[in-house]
Amino acid sequence: MSTEFVENLNVGRRDVLEGGKGGTATLPQQPTHLKCFLGSSSSRPSQKNSSPSQRKEKCTNLNINEGYDRPQCPEQTEKPNNVVISESHRRSEPEPAILKHKMNETHTWDISMDIQPDPPDHMQSDQTTSAEYPRDFLGISLPEQPNKYYFMIRGQRIVLEADSTIQTIMEKLQSYKSRVSLYFEGFQYQLGDFQLRVGKVVPAHSEHLRGIVMEVEYLPISSLDKSRQIMEEFLDIWQETVSKRSLPGHFVHLETNFAEYGLSDHYTSQHTAVQYANVMAQLIATVRN
Amino acid sequence: MGVVLQHVEALEILLQGLCGVPKQRIRIHELCLKSGPNLGAVASEIRLLCDLEQPEPTWTVRHVGGPMRGAGAEQLAVLVRTMVESKVSKNVLRFFYALGYKLDHELLRVGFGFHFQRGIRITVTVTSVNKMLKLHATDEAVPVTPGIQLVEVSAPASSDTYPEIVAAVSSFCEYLAP
Numbered sequence: 001m002s003t004e005f006v007e008n009l010n011v012g013r014r015d016v017l018e019g020g021k022g023g024t025a026t027l028p029q030q031p032t033h034l035k036c037f038l039g040s041s042s043s044r045p046s047q048k049n050s051s052p053s054q055r056k057e058k059c060t061n062l063n064i065n066e067g068y069d070r071p072q073c074p075e076q077t078e079k080p081n082n083v084v085i086s087e088s089h090r091r092s093e094p095e096p097a098i099l100k101h102k103m104n105e106t107h108t109w110d111i112s113m114d115i116q117p118d119p120p121d122h123m124q125s126d127q128t129t130s131a132e133y134p135r136d137f138l139g140i141s142l143p144e145q146p147n148k149y150y151f152m153i154r155g156q157r158i159v160l161e162a163d164s165t166i167q168t169i170m171e172k173l174q175s176y177k178s179r180v181s182l183y184f185e186g187f188q189y190q191l192g193d194f195q196l197r198v199g200k201v202v203p204a205h206s207e208h209l210r211g212i213v214m215e216v217e218y219l220p221i222s223s224l225d226k227s228r229q230i231m232e233e234f235l236d237i238w239q240e241t242v243s244k245r246s247l248p249g250h251f252v253h254l255e256t257n258f259a260e261y262g263l264s265d266h267y268t269s270q271h272t273a274v275q276y277a278n279v280m281a282q283l284i285a286t287v288r289n
Numbered sequence: 290m291g292v293v294l295q296h297v298e299a300l301e302i303l304l305q306g307l308c309g310v311p312k313q314r315i316r317i318h319e320l321c322l323k324s325g326p327n328l329g330a331v332a333s334e335i336r337l338l339c340d341l342e343q344p345e346p347t348w349t350v351r352h353v354g355g356p357m358r359g360a361g362a363e364q365l366a367v368l369v370r371t372m373v374e375s376k377v378s379k380n381v382l383r384f385f386y387a388l389g390y391k392l393d394h395e396l397l398r399v400g401f402g403f404h405f406q407r408g409i410r411i412t413v414t415v416t417s418v419n420k421m422l423k424l425h426a427t428d429e430a431v432p433v434t435p436g437i438q439l440v441e442v443s444a445p446a447s448s449d450t451y452p453e454i455v456a457a458v459s460s461f462c463e464y465l466a467p
Contacts, residue, residue, distance in 0.1 A: 133328070133389050153387050160384045162350070166375040169352045175329035176388065262380065270378075 137176065138277050139167070142269055150273035154281060157260040159270050180204075182280070184213050193219050194234060201283060211283040214251070224258065224265050254282055290440045290465075297415060297438055300465070304403045304413055307464060312401040315416055316341040318427050319398060320382065322390040335390065337381055341427065350375045361451075369451065395421055397430040400438060409457050411444045413465075440465070 136154040141164070149167055151160040170176060186199020197215040202208060216234065221227040239251065256275050258264075263271055292300055305312065318339040324332050338349040354371035377384075400416030417438045419430035442462055446454035 134387055137388070151384065153384070156383075156387050158380060158384055158387055160378055160381060162377040162381075163375040165373055166350065166377065168373050169335070169350055169375055172352050172354065172371075172373065173324070173329065173333040173335060174331055175324050175333050175390075 136277075136281070138280065139170075139178070140273050140276055142272060144272075145269050148269065150270065152273060152277040154277055157262075159261050159263070159274050159277075161270055161273075182210065184276070186213075195219060210287065213279055222267050224267060224271075254278060290442075291434075291437045292415065292440050294436045294438060300415060300440070301401065303464070304415075308403040308405055310403070312403055314342050315398060315400045315402050315414060317398045318425075319396045321393045321395065322385050323393045325389040325391050328389040334393070335385060337385070346379070348377050348379050348381050350377050350381060369446070395425065396433075397421065397427050399430075405461070407457060407461065409444050409450075409454055411442065411458060411461055414441045415439070416441075 134153045134155055136152075138152045138154070140150045140152070142148070142150070147164050149162050149164045151162070151166070152158065181204035183202055183204065184199050185202070186197060189196040189198070195217040197213075197217075199213055200209055201211040201213055203210065216231070216238075218227050218231055218234070235251075242251070256271075256278050258271055258274065261270070261274055263274065301312065318341055320337040320339075322335050322337065324334070334352075336351040336353065338351055340347045340349070351372065351374045357369040357371075397419040398414075398416040399419065400414060402412060402414035402416075405411040405413065415438055418433045420433050421427060421430050423429060442458060442465070444454050444458050
């Protein structure tokens with residue numbers, strides 16, 4: 001994956017979504033905590049027909065290189081928890097125009113995910129042993145944790161957090177190999193206490209659009225339970241706004257049972273990794289159907 | 290190398306004098322996992338290390354490669370192995386079981402260690418290697434070699450620093466010669 005670094009897209013103040021206070025195009029200040037994901041998949045290749053002026057702010061394969069830590073912020077009010085949404089959504093332009101005109105772009109972002117389905121190649125035909133190995137083995141690196149890597153085995157509800165050197169170890173073991181690599185890449189926006197990331201999902205070495213993902217993060221609170229309501233309210237506003245634009249498709253809610261993975265109410269990067277794994281599963285299922 | 294149990298205290302005093310800083314206690318539960326049948330083109334082995342000396346046990350995954358071979362290796366007075374480590378979350382054992390790895394054996398290493406900075410970083414550990422009679426029963430471990438403890442001297446190196454590292458380690462080992 002390219003690691004070209006691009007300057008921040010600091011475009012100044014803009015009007016924000018109805019009812020919110022004005023946001024600023026500043027660097028995130030110790031953000032963290034709750035996130036919800038909206039993912040959409042597309043079975044059509046992306047149509048790159050936008051004009052150069054519209055595409056000037058679009059970037060691909062970029063690292064934020066922020067690497068900011070996420071300390072626990074003091075809880076201020078009772079707030080709802082995070083929500084995951086995934087949906088089939090056919091678009092020719094992965095960046096929602098609604099965000100382009102309503103929010104402040106701050107950064108680009110990307111995430112790489114490796115899908116390592118098993119069993120190994122030479123055991124494909126062996127039905128007796130294929131059941132012994134996980135078929136939903138994913139690895140993901142997150143921009144907010146540049147020195148970490150996360151493995152998920154969805155079928156057994158396992159999420160493992162490790163130093164990034166774990167990838168070298170897995171390569172040396174030669175028991176599993178990455179078969180498919182996907183990148184989530186796009187733009188990051190700041191909207192009051194919310195941070196949004198919208199991006200496309202593309203395979204490595206390809207521009208074939210697999211889907212669109214939107215990540216919504218509520219910054220002040222780490223508790224899933226306490227922020228559930230506000231997250232739901234935000235998404236209700238989002239759904240209503242999107243519906244007024246007559247955009248094709250719609251976003252739906254995809255809940256994640258974090259307790260099954262042994263994760264607590266306090267939100268961490270492991271929660272993020274699990275949500276991206278679920279989004280991927282939804283995208284794959286949608287493409288297959 | 291090994292040291293007879295009755296000389297461990299003297300060795301500790303010697304190392305303390307050479308190092309100048311207090312020793313670090315070692316109590317590590319080491320689990321050696323091997324790939325299950327038909328997993329991967331070649332058999333593989335991984336080690337999970339649980340540091341029981343910490344207030345909250347921490348886990349590390351370690352992969353140790355085979356010894357360096359060839360004409361270059363024969364000219365070195367030390368054994369060179371590639372080693373990669375990664376700190377991991379505590380569910381790492383369950384993770385590797387899910388991937389198809391099996392527990393081959395487990396050990397409990399108890400002892401102490403010193404870190405020396407003499408141009409390069411040299412680590413010396415003196416540990417008793419214990420086996421568990423019951424699965425994961427670290428409180429009931431018994432020595433594999435009663436009366437003898439294992440002394441390990443190691444230093445990180447890269448391919449372009451082998452000569453320097455070898456010389457430093459060999460020179461340091463002279464201090465430990467009986």
